[in-house]
Structures are given as C-alpha cells and as structure tokens.
Amino acid sequence: MTSKATTQRIAFLLLRLSAAGMIAAVFALLGYLIWNGASALSLPFLLESPREGMSAGGVFPAIVGTFYLTLLTLAFALPLGVAAAIYLSEYADPRRSKTLYVMRTATVVLAGIPSIVYGLLGLGLFVLFLGLGFSILSSALTLSFLTLPVIISASEEALRTVPMSYREGALALGATKWQVIRDAVLPFAVPGILTACILGLARAAGETAPILLTGAAYYLPELPNSIFDQFMALPFHIFALSTQSVNPKLTRPIQFGSVLVLLLLVLSLNVIAIVIRGYYRRKYRRVAG
C-alpha cells in the first residue's frame, strides 16, 4: 500500500513540475523581452521615424503600417467570416451533413495551412495575376484569407452561445428566419463577434511571412498614401533589423523596443478578447440557468 501511495506522489510531482516548467517558460520569455525592451520604449520611439539608416529614431511608420494593414484585413475578413458563421450556426441543416462536413473540413484545413503558403498565393494571385502589385491591398487580401478561419470559428461559437429559447421566442411571435437572426441572435452575439474580431486583428498584426512576399518594405521615408503603396510593418521591421541590416548588434536596443511594442499590441488584444469572452460566457450561463 505504501508503494502505491509513493508512486502516486512521485507521479503527481512529475505532473506538477511539467506544468510549473511550462508556466515558468512563459514568464521567462515575457520577462526577458519586457526587461530588455522597456529601456528602449519611450514616446519619441513610438512617434518618430527611423533615422541614420535605421540605427536611431523610432518605429512610427511601422506602427502606422501595421494599423492600416490589420484594419483593411478585417474589413475583408470580418463580413465574410461572420456571414459564413451565420450560415453554419443558423441555416445549415445537420441532416445535410455532407455539405456541412466539407465546409468545416475546409475551415480546419485553412487554419492549418502554413503562413508562407498564403504568402505564395498572395504573390501569385494578388501581386502578379491580378496586378495589384506589392501593396497594402495585396497584403491585406492575403491576410484576410489567413484570418478567415479564426473569425469563422470564433463567430460561430458566439452565435451558438445565444440560448435557443431566444430564437424560439422570436419564431413564436411570427418572426421570419432573418428577423430572428437580426433581432434575437445577432445583438446577443455581438460581444462574441467582437472577440472574433480582436483575435483576427491580433493574428494579422503578428504575421510576417505573408507580408514578406506581398508588400512589406524595409524602409520607406514616407507614410503610405494609398492602399496601392508599399508599407512598413512591425513584424517585418523586427525581422529585417535583426537579420538583414549591416550591423544587427548596433540596433539591438531598437529591435528589443520593436519586439516589445508588437508583443504588447498582440498580447493586449488577446487579453481583451479573453476578458470579453469570459464575461459573456458567465452572463449567458446565468440566463440559461
């Protein structure tokens, strides 16, 4: 009997240690990046353009580029993704499971395709075949394909958390299918769709490989004027500074600063999404119960 208890104690210790190890890795990673990046971070760093061949100055154009890029990406991916989710959650007939299976499989496959392959598609289709050139537009269209599965699955989950009784109540009052969706489902799914939106933004803001092939530029003296211009972006800026510049060691503080800006942007978007999601899950649990 003692050996049974001892085995259990050792096994649980091992389980605990591996979880603790993983959490320690998260803190080590974030701590290291915050510690080294914090000293580079300042208001001028955020609001100035790079100077002296990128060895001084700030990351303002890269922030602006990432901002334009993610918003344009969302403008394409959000309507399409939400409309797809509405079909999957509200219209799709579970009895016609073949169609549904094909759609779901495609979404899963899409989520698993490597980002560089999206880059190849963007280069082949948008930049060259459609002649949109290396531009914000080409990159945003490419990223909208990449964020589509994220937005579809998060929106579908949001729609499904709306209690069935809301739909039944509206139907009983004589509403048509669309009226049910518009008045009894969508308003209550808005927070969840907002979560989908934010997760999509975070995903698009951090991607490097697709924009590498479709329009990101190493250095541009001016901010982009139209969606047909090339652009600077934070993730590409980090990549270029740390691997392609003449003396990567010299610009290390700028690299750490840029990493921290990107990290704070992406992680805060994720935290906001988690908070919204958690809040409304609890709320609906109360309604349902």
Next chain:
Amino acid sequence: MSTTHSLIHPRPRFREWILEHVFLAAAFASVLVVLLIFAFLLSNGLQAFRDIDLVGFLTGTIWQPVSEEPKYGLVPMLTGSLLVTGLSIALSVPISILCATYLSQVASPAVREIAKPIIEMLAAVPSVVYGFVALVIIADMIQSAFHNPIRLNALNASVVLTLMVAPTIVSISEDAISSVPQEYKEAALALGASKWEMIRDVVLPSSLSGIFVAVMLGIGRAIGETMAVLMAAGNAAVVTFNPLASVETMTAVIAIEMGEVTFNSTHFYALFAVGVVLFVFTLVINLVAQVIVRRYKALGR
C-alpha cells in the same frame, strides 16, 4: 408556418431566400480559398517541371538554384524540415501531455483557470518574436552548453518551436483527457485503483486518440512554421541529421529566395513547387486529424 406568413407578406419571402443564399455563398468561402490555394500553387509549381525533372526534384540532394548549372534537389529541405519538426515534437510532446494531464485531472479548478490562459499566451506570441528570441539568446545558450562552433542550428530552431507547438498540444489533449466519461473513472476507483492508477490505466488510454490528434496538429504547426525557423536554423541547404548543424527548411527556402528571384523563372516556379509539397504535407496531417476527430465523436465522445 411559412405558407400563411408569405400570403400576408409576399416580399419578405424573397428577401429571406436572397439572404440565405448570401450566407450559403459566404460559408463556401473557405472551400473556395482552399481550392484557390491548391490551384494556384499547382499551376505555378508544375511549370517548374518544364525545365527540371520531377524525380530529380524529389530525390536530388543538392539545391543550387543560382549557379552555372542550377540544381533543384529538394532533399536537403525535406530532411531540414523533418529534423527540426521531429526534434521539437520529441521535446514538446512529453511535457505537454504531462502538463495537460495535470491541468485536467490533478489541478484544482482555481489553478486551472489561471494556468490555462497563461500557457495559451504562448500561442499568441508572433512567430517573428520567437525567431528573435532564438537569434538573440537561445542560440548563445545552446552554443555555450554544447561548445558548438555553429551558432544558428537545428536544435536552436527546435527549442523555440517546442514553445510554439506546446500550447496547441496542451489545449487539445487537455480537452481529450477531460472528456473521458465520469463513469470510467468511478469504475476504476471503485475497483480499488488509486487516483494515479486511474489516470494511468483508464483516463490516458481512453483519451489516446485525442492526444494523437493533438500531436498531429502540433506536427502540422511545426512543419509550417516559417519566421522562427528561418531566423534560428542557420539556413544551409545540406542533408544532415545532426541537431547542431545549420539546416534549411522548406518554409525558409521559400521565404528567403522568393525575395531575390526573377519572376516567372524556373527558380520562381521551383519555389512554388516547394510550396506544393509543403501544402500537401499539412493537408494530409490535418485531414488525418479530422478523420480521427470524427471517428471518436461518432463513438459518442
């Protein structure tokens, strides 16, 4: 219900029809994008084989696209991708499954609520940031630990990849482990098993298919990862299985050489052909995972 309704309001019926089909079309977007990617990769990739032969591409061990006599052998990138992916999976699978078991079976709900989002944060960190960390610090740590002359190598890439795939494996296998029915566990305890024996002999074996799916998706993520591997692995197109040597992966060769290539040249098309191989790999991995998910859902879990 619709007959009486449409007699009173004839117009909404048309609007309903339009809207349903708009949503249906949107739902087919994913299918369309998958087909589009496949068609585009294939139509560009196949053009490479007007100048190079397919067997040579798949079995050649030398990749020298820019030379007097260009050679397009994919084997160095295949072994590079396999080495980096295999190492990172070997490193991340044991710790991830132990971690998932802890979260699902041992941890108190309060600990679980805090620990899960922290681990999931690893999935939110952009891959270029991982690449940067590998380049700036992990490379030095590995170099001094192994007294290795080569700073950027396969092991360096595998270590960051381990961090990147761990959250995927943890969260999917945690779901699988948590979905083991309560009756199974109670039956084991009723037969006199300790909690650990219950986990080892009942819970883990019955969640094996879910854990397998988690590992498959981890492999898919690792093999498709571009930026982190590109910045960490050193990018030398040589056939080797030495973890302390520089290697180049399929993803990296596309990202690096696409920037310098002449459009519509053989080299350009060859990079698309590499993309086709990469696409097929991830497609197969994801489809197999899907089939398993469907099968064990059909079994009632």
